[in-house]
Structures are given as C-alpha cells and as structure tokens.
Amino acid sequence: MQTTSRSTLAALCCIAMLLYSVYLGAVGVLLPYLGTAFSLGAEAQGRLFPANFAGFVVGVLLCGYLSDHWGRKAVLLIGLAVYAGGLLLFGSASSYALALAAALLVGAGSGAMEVVANALAADLYPEKRAFLLNALQVAFGAGAAASPSLCRYLLTHNTEWRTLYFGLAGINIAVFIVLSLCRLPRSERHEALELAALRAVLQKPSFALLCLMQALYVGAEVSFFSWLPTYFEGRLPGGTAWMAGVGTLFWITMTLGRFALGGLLGRFALLKLTALCAGGGVVFSALALVWQTLPPVLLCVALAGLFFSGIFSLVLAEAGERFPRVAGTAFGGVVAAGGLGGALVPWLIGALAGGSLGWQGALLLVPLSLVGVLLLSLHLSTELSTAR
The missing domain is CATH 1.20.1250.20 (MFS general substrate transporter like domains)
Structure with a gap:
C-alpha cells in the first residue's frame, strides 16, 4: 500500500474538525427542539453542556496521551468511532438521561478528534505548523458558521431532529472508512500529551x-x-x-x-x-x-x-x-x-x-x-x- 499524501491527510484532519464544529454550532438551534421532545426547561437543557464537555476533557487528556503510544491514526479512528456512536445513540435516545449519556460519548469522541487532528496536522507539516493549525481553526469556524442556518432550514422543512444526528453520524462513518484506508508517512512524529x-x-x-x-x-x-x-x-x-x-x-x-x-x-x-x-x-x-x-x-x-x-x-x-x-x-x-x-x-x-x-x-x-x-x-x- 502506498503512503497517502500529506495534503490528503491534512485535509482529513480539517474535515474531522469541521464535523465536530457542525455538531457544536447547531446545538443552540436544537436546544428548543430537545426541550420540547423531552419536556425540559432551560436548566435541564443546560445539563447537555456538562455532559458533553466532561466527555471532551476525558477525550483530550486520554487520547492525546494514547496517540503517543498507539500512533495518531489509530487514536483518531477511535475518536471518529466514538463520536459517530454517540451521535447514533443521541438520535435514537428515548429519554433525556440516555441523551446525556450519548452527549458524553460525543464529547469524548470530539475531544479525541480535536487534540489528535491538531497533533497529526502539526506532525505532517512541521515546517508549516502555525499555518496548518490555523487552517484547522478556519475549518472549525466554517462548519460552525454553516450549521446553525442549515440545521434551522432542515428543521423547518419537515426534517425530524433525530435525522440530523443520524446524518452527521453517517458522514462521520464515511470519513472513518477513508482514513482507515490511508497509510501515514514513516516520518510521523509524536508530540502529544x-x-x-x-x-x-x-x-x-x-x-x-x-x-x-x-x-x-x-x-x-x-x-x-x-x-x-x-x-x-x-x-x-x-x-x-x-x-x-x-x-x-x-x-x-x-x-x-x-x-x-x-x-x-x-x-x-x-x-x-x-x-x-x-x-x-x-x-x-x-x-x-x-x-x-x-x-x-x-x-x-x-x-x-x-x-x-x-x-x-x-x-x-x-x-x-x-x-x-x-x-x-x-x-x-x-x-x-x-x-x-x-x-x-x-x-x-x-x-x-x-x-x-x-x-x-x-x-x-x-x-x-x-x-x-x-x-x-x-x-x-x-x-x-x-x-x-
């Protein structure tokens, strides 16, 4: 198997960041719909944030460390898998308690994706590290900018809110498959947590x-x-x-x-x-x-x-x-x-x-x-x- 080009791998890192930002950017639009679906007030809706970011912190700390030992690709694939699993669980949740558990998984997967995608991009282009890290932040901003309006449009045109989670999970699975087929350069460096x-x-x-x-x-x-x-x-x-x-x-x-x-x-x-x-x-x-x-x-x-x-x-x-x-x-x-x-x-x-x-x-x-x-x-x- 030939080594995948650095530009392709860098693009996949940007896509991983964009996928996370699409979820995060749409949360504000989805909160009222979640409140209606699960009969929640503002305080209960707000519990989604501790659940999501508690998982995020664990994902950042654990997966940054693991990527030093198992390699960036392996841990990024784990992050993508956990993120997709959390989205699927959220979309099928029958109770808010189950939705909060799903948010924990989404947070853990997205935390892994963020820290490892940034580390991998920096490893691929050490001579352009600042440029690549900024490019990932721009990709994040682009996803977060597009997702609220897109989410609102779909929700007001007869798309069920659960379908949005299933759709994002599907795209995430596609990226997982593409990345799994990639072969990282031998010069891959490890400089994580x-x-x-x-x-x-x-x-x-x-x-x-x-x-x-x-x-x-x-x-x-x-x-x-x-x-x-x-x-x-x-x-x-x-x-x-x-x-x-x-x-x-x-x-x-x-x-x-x-x-x-x-x-x-x-x-x-x-x-x-x-x-x-x-x-x-x-x-x-x-x-x-x-x-x-x-x-x-x-x-x-x-x-x-x-x-x-x-x-x-x-x-x-x-x-x-x-x-x-x-x-x-x-x-x-x-x-x-x-x-x-x-x-x-x-x-x-x-x-x-x-x-x-x-x-x-x-x-x-x-x-x-x-x-x-x-x-x-x-x-x-x-x-x-x-x-x-």
Missing part, C-alpha cells in the same frame, strides 16, 4: 492562570453562541426570524477574525492581543444584551465574534511560548481546561435564566467571564514585563 510532564507544568502558577483564562473564554464563547438562539426566539422583539442566523453571523465574523489575526501575530505581544480581544468581547457582548432593537444587536453580535476569534489560539500560543519544552503537554492541559469552562458556564447560565435574572441577566455572565480573561491577561503581561 504526556501526563508526567503535565503534573510538572501544573506546579507553575502562570500555567494555572492560562488554564483559567481558557476556561473562562470557552465558557463565554459556548454560552454566547449556544444560548443566543433561545434568547432571540423568546426575549428579543423580532428575534425569532434570526434564531439560526445569529449563530451563523457570529461564526462568520469569528472565522474572518481568525484570518485577520495571522497578520497581527509577531507584531504585538500575545498577551496584549489577548487583552485587546477580551476587552472588545466584553463591550460588544454586553451591548448585544443591553439593546432591544434587532439591527444594533446583530451588529454587536458580529463585532463580538470578531473580537472573540483570537482568544483561544492566543492563549494556546502563550502557553507554547512559556513552556516550549513541553508544548504538547501545555496545549493539552489548556484545551482540557477550556472544556471544563464549556461545561460549567453554559449550564450555570441555563440554571440562572430560570430564576429572577431571566435570559438577559443570566447571559451577562458572558461579558463577566471575559472581564476575567482581560484582567488575567493584563496581570500575566505585567508579570512578564517585570521578570524581564
């Missing part, structure tokens, strides 16, 4: 702060795009027509922002760029919730996406700069921390929305989380300047 090195890195206060920054950011991002459709449908005058479009708008500007970020890297300190992005995210996510007129709210959502776009990769890059000898370990730890934030903050917002705060008050946790990112980035920047 090592648990022993992770324990050593965890002793560094700066690493803990970077993990906290990522947890706050991912929690804010997932909450914003996942709960906005519910907020638009029930609380914003004229917002129902934009229930799906708001997610697409947010991810379009997120993707454009990631393209633009490439031109700024190297010109400004990473933490200063992080502070700028977090500050802009605070302002525009808050304004999107304060205003009650549709056009300015949509403008603020778009601008919020533009500023949100760089934070995830900037925090990862800062971790790589601070811990260059264990960059793979640092990446794995920071991504896992982001998964914890993605589990807790959206669930908390769903729980608070059912009380006196309502959706508008509960969603203010998004800009508050970004305030934490802003303050921590300024603190670490000052600490770094003092050390020099």
Whole structure:
C-alpha cells in the first residue's frame, strides 16, 4: 500500500474538525427542539453542556496521551468511532438521561478528534505548523458558521431532529472508512500529551492562570453562541426570524477574525492581543444584551465574534511560548481546561435564566467571564514585563 499524501491527510484532519464544529454550532438551534421532545426547561437543557464537555476533557487528556503510544491514526479512528456512536445513540435516545449519556460519548469522541487532528496536522507539516493549525481553526469556524442556518432550514422543512444526528453520524462513518484506508508517512512524529510532564507544568502558577483564562473564554464563547438562539426566539422583539442566523453571523465574523489575526501575530505581544480581544468581547457582548432593537444587536453580535476569534489560539500560543519544552503537554492541559469552562458556564447560565435574572441577566455572565480573561491577561503581561 502506498503512503497517502500529506495534503490528503491534512485535509482529513480539517474535515474531522469541521464535523465536530457542525455538531457544536447547531446545538443552540436544537436546544428548543430537545426541550420540547423531552419536556425540559432551560436548566435541564443546560445539563447537555456538562455532559458533553466532561466527555471532551476525558477525550483530550486520554487520547492525546494514547496517540503517543498507539500512533495518531489509530487514536483518531477511535475518536471518529466514538463520536459517530454517540451521535447514533443521541438520535435514537428515548429519554433525556440516555441523551446525556450519548452527549458524553460525543464529547469524548470530539475531544479525541480535536487534540489528535491538531497533533497529526502539526506532525505532517512541521515546517508549516502555525499555518496548518490555523487552517484547522478556519475549518472549525466554517462548519460552525454553516450549521446553525442549515440545521434551522432542515428543521423547518419537515426534517425530524433525530435525522440530523443520524446524518452527521453517517458522514462521520464515511470519513472513518477513508482514513482507515490511508497509510501515514514513516516520518510521523509524536508530540502529544504526556501526563508526567503535565503534573510538572501544573506546579507553575502562570500555567494555572492560562488554564483559567481558557476556561473562562470557552465558557463565554459556548454560552454566547449556544444560548443566543433561545434568547432571540423568546426575549428579543423580532428575534425569532434570526434564531439560526445569529449563530451563523457570529461564526462568520469569528472565522474572518481568525484570518485577520495571522497578520497581527509577531507584531504585538500575545498577551496584549489577548487583552485587546477580551476587552472588545466584553463591550460588544454586553451591548448585544443591553439593546432591544434587532439591527444594533446583530451588529454587536458580529463585532463580538470578531473580537472573540483570537482568544483561544492566543492563549494556546502563550502557553507554547512559556513552556516550549513541553508544548504538547501545555496545549493539552489548556484545551482540557477550556472544556471544563464549556461545561460549567453554559449550564450555570441555563440554571440562572430560570430564576429572577431571566435570559438577559443570566447571559451577562458572558461579558463577566471575559472581564476575567482581560484582567488575567493584563496581570500575566505585567508579570512578564517585570521578570524581564
């Protein structure tokens, strides 16, 4: 069997990221349908996030480590299989408890896919590592941008919500088959998560702060795009027509922002760029919730996406700069921390929305989380300047 070209393997890594983002991007549109199907309130719907991201964290930590021992391809195939199995189980779930168990599997599979696809892409093109990693983030953004509107269109044209899960699982199985037939180059390198090195890195206060920054950011991002459709449908005058479009708008500007970020890297300190992005995210996510007129709210959502776009990769890059000898370990730890934030903050917002705060008050946790990112980035920047 001939070795598969590096470009084909890199494309499969991008497709794996896109498949994960399609699921995640459509969650906000699907939540009301799940609520109707299983007779759930906002707090119960929000339990989907802890289930999904708990599995995600396990997938990141375990499969990053295993890919060092079993190889990238084998573990990526496991991730694709678990992800497809979780989607099939979710689509056939007869109770919400079973759906939550399926979400755990979906999270574990997607966590494995994310960490191993990034590692494999970096191994394939070590001379173009930054370019490939950014390409994977662009693929993620493209899937997340397309899926809300596509999902809404299908749901409003007599497609049952369960069919969407079965369809995505089918595409995932097709990618699994293609990848299983591929043969990786002999030069495949292994630079993934090592648990022993992770324990050593965890002793560094700066690493803990970077993990906290990522947890706050991912929690804010997932909450914003996942709960906005519910907020638009029930609380914003004229917002129902934009229930799906708001997610697409947010991810379009997120993707454009990631393209633009490439031109700024190297010109400004990473933490200063992080502070700028977090500050802009605070302002525009808050304004999107304060205003009650549709056009300015949509403008603020778009601008919020533009500023949100760089934070995830900037925090990862800062971790790589601070811990260059264990960059793979640092990446794995920071991504896992982001998964914890993605589990807790959206669930908390769903729980608070059912009380006196309502959706508008509960969603203010998004800009508050970004305030934490802003303050921590300024603190670490000052600490770094003092050390020099």
